[in-house]
Amino acid sequence: MKVPSIFSALLLASAAGFAALTPAAAGDYVVGVIVPQSGQTAFIGDSALKAMILRAEQINAEGGINGHKIKLDAQDEKCNPTSAVNIAQEFVNGSGVAGVLGPFCSADSIAVKPIFARAKVVDLTVASTADAITKDSKWTFQIAAPDGVYAQTLANYAADHGKKIAILNDTSAFGLGAYATVDKVLKQRNANVVAHEQITAGQADLTPQVLKLKQAGADFVVALVLGGDAAKLCLTSRDLGFKAQLAGQTAWSFPNVLSLSKGACDGAIFTDPFDPDKPEAKSMLDAYQKRWNDRPQSYFAAAGWDALSLWAEAAKKAGTAGSDEIDQEKLLDALDNTKGYKGVMGVGDATINFSATDHIALDVDGTHLRRIQGDKLISLGDEKSK
Amino acid sequence: MSDFLQLLVGAVTLGAIYALIALGFNLIFAASRLMNFAQGDLAMLGAMVGVTLAGTLHLPFSLVVLAAVVVVGLLFLAFNLGVLRPLAKRNATLTSMVMATLALSMFLQGAAELIWGRLEQAVPSPVGSTPLLVGGIVIVPHYLVVVGTSAVAFLAMFFFFRRTLTGKALLATGFEPEAARLVGINPVSMVALTCFLGGGFAALGGLIIGPITFAAPWMGLSLAVKGFAASMLGGLGSLPGALLGGLIVGLLETFGAGYVSSAYSDAIIFLALMLILFVRPAGLLGSPLVTGEHF
Incomplete structure (x- = not known):
């Protein structure tokens, strides 16, 4: 499906105004985002993508990742496995990405899993809740709480x-x-x-x-x-x-x-998995409101924010100054060693911990x-x- | 007792829908011996027309009913003229024509997904949503619309077959196309007429079940399966058979879930279907014309 729908054409037009979405310059880290942007499932992706743009702007303002700026390359998965697979192929075979955030829909995440595993590219799924998302692949992570x-x-x-x-x-x-x-x-x-x-x-x-x-x-x-x-x-x-x-x-x-x-x-x-009254959530929501004049109620913005933050933390450890590529083996290793990360997602004192055998961000303590x-x-x- | 009556209300409503789907199915079968596997998806299309015309554009419901019936009826008529007839002219077997309807079913699902998206959407009801309380039994007003519409459709069809020349000509075409041709009936236009009517009744069924089940591109399959079961149970090609079969399927589904097991309510329907077909291979009111005499 190469023909963009009217919706995505409109969205692309409006996206031209987003600083973090402008074409990548040399030395930028391109982060591929597989996100629903059109049709009835657009609401799932909308606030998450806005939170990612905001977070990317923040990180870039603070000096980026070891001096490299983040550029988001957001593509419309349409909540349709065929679209998601095409985008994943493009990310893997095209000019290359420093990381992948998404997909958001469970069937899409399961469909793209073998592509990223074969290409050895780290994928942080954002809102997919099926229990099988992280199964049988060391390259896939799950930010949303599983079913x-x-x-x-x-x-x-x-x-x-x-x-x-x-x-x-x-x-x-x-x-x-x-x-x-x-x-x-x-x-x-x-x-x-x-x-x-x-x-x-x-x-x-x-x-x-x-x-x-x-x-x-x-x-x-x-x-x-x-x-x-x-x-x-x-x-x-x-x-x-x-x-x-x-x-x-x-x-x-x-x-x-x-x-x-x-x-x-x-x-x-x-x-x-989201408590808007938690301090981390409050400060994210305040920044979001300032940037987009809106206050999301669902957890998607938090999931998008945390996915990009987790990737950035790991990329800082995995990347080297001067190279605009990130070694995915090193990135995976850095993510596997994520311990005690206090995210916007999760409730109370719950923290996000990954290991080589556990790629699921939240457990029972992280939901209410x-x-x-x-x-x-x-x-x-x-x-x-x- | 009140639970029994409550279940009965739901059962009759569902039965009325399944009967309408089976009616369209039987009309097409009666004239052409064709099993239309796209019947459920034509119903889905009727519901989707409701989503757009009644939900988005807020047109009056009578207009929406008319539009859904005419649009979907014409669509299936076009399929008959553009696909089925050329196939028949090339001496295609009935089986390959049945496969063509299966292709239409998949095409309609895919197209609906592109146009309306994959999630369920509301179809507005022409009546309010405040339930009526009749002797302790809750009746959702729209249920009356469903039963009433179905009743009117069946009465109209009984009248059509018993009292009009076209209706009788249609029946004759089904029984003996060659003989019908000899007395001046054009079987091709008779089949075209049933395609329009069959598509229209499917759309009507989908449109009026929409406010109860919501509309989604994948809703056609379960409607087609239940409608087909109703048609087989009552007797393929039989008008009263569609009504009887639809009601039986509705009763089996609802009372099966209510009194036997909610996990097996669909299994109960098809178990009953097998038993009845074992005793009466042509269905309860079916004519022996449609038994598998060639096997």
Whole structure:
């Protein structure tokens, strides 16, 4: 797919104004960014790319990486594996990149993994949450919390707060995998699970499942469903007068779910690796607001920021002054030795640590729960320590 | 008891949708013996027309219904004239024509993904979203729209086949194309007519299920599978069979999930389909014309 859509053409035109996106001069480090910029998934990439541009400007103002300036080369993955693979090939076979940030969509990240592994190029995926992202490749890192981590956070919260817990999952790879994790944690915690129901992703009518949860008297539903199914669950629960606490994964807070559910998801809680009240997050958000006149609520900006910061820290150790290339083996080694990095992502005192065998930035301590309130996402704060 | 009735409301609504998909399927089959694998994707296209015309442009719903039916009907008519007929003229087998509809199905999915994106989108309902409470049973107003639309569509088709000459000519074409030609019926235009109607009914089904399930490029597959099951159950090519089959599939899906197991509700449908076809190979109301007599 070489034909740019109208959207990406428009975006490219507007991107011309971004300082960090202007053509690379000799001696610059080019960082390839594989990011959704068009269509309905553009919202995933928008704030993350803006945070990266801001962070690149900061690093450049402070003298860059060993004297080299960062230039971002952002390409539209469209949340489509074919596009992502084409971009990855271009980065690997073209003029060369000093690092890769993205993709953002899980299927895209899995599709490009072998390309970067073969070319021996380090890839920091930004918002992909599938559990298999870092599996079988030492070249891929995962900045977002994986689905398994979200499932664990949800299960623990359910065990703490639910008296009669129900689990609802879809029968996709995501739903079944997350169910296995939730089920294990709830059994370990001896939680009172009163019902387990399944749906087919995209199922037309959720009435049977919601009725059964209602009959079981559930007061807390761990809902391992995504997108339209999440919205349908909120709507059906409201219609049938089922008032249990619904709890889902971070994707529940995305604009498509909020608009489809027309307010029915109000009060639902979701796992999130981002706490806007944390000092690191606050200072990033303040700088972001100053630069872009906007204050993002979702974690994408934080993930973009941390991905570029982690890359920059490692690049400083791996690069040599005078060369505009970065030895990827050295970069990988430097990233593997990242210890105690306090990111914008993660909650409380959680830090990001990598090793040769662990390329996942966040574990259970790095995620918490937030609540959907209209178009606002509220931190549970005191509620959490109850 | 109230749970039973609550499930029944959902079952009949789903059944009405599946019946509409099966109706389009059966119309095309009755006149041409062609199984149209793109039926679900034509329904998806109907829902997508709803996303754009009702959701983005806020046109009145009656206009949206008309537009979806005409646009998708004409699209499948064009496919008939541009692809199926040239294939038939080159003496293509029915199997290769069925494969052509499969190609159309994939083409429509890909095209819809490019135009509307991959995420689900809302299709506005012509009625409010405040549920009605009838004796403890919750009825979402749009469910009544679904059942009403489906009922009107079936009544219109019964009238068409029983009372109009064109309807009778259409049936005759299905039974015996050669004999129909001898009495002055043009089978080619009869098949073209069913292609328009079949596409139109699929679009109608997709458009009115949109507000319940949302619209997405991949929604066609599950609609096609359930619609096909409904068609087989009731009897391929049979008008009352489509209605009966659709309702049975809706009931099996909903009560299977409600009383047996939510994980196996789809398996229950197809188990029932196999059992019924074992006892009645042509479906419950199917004519023996369509049994596998050539095997």
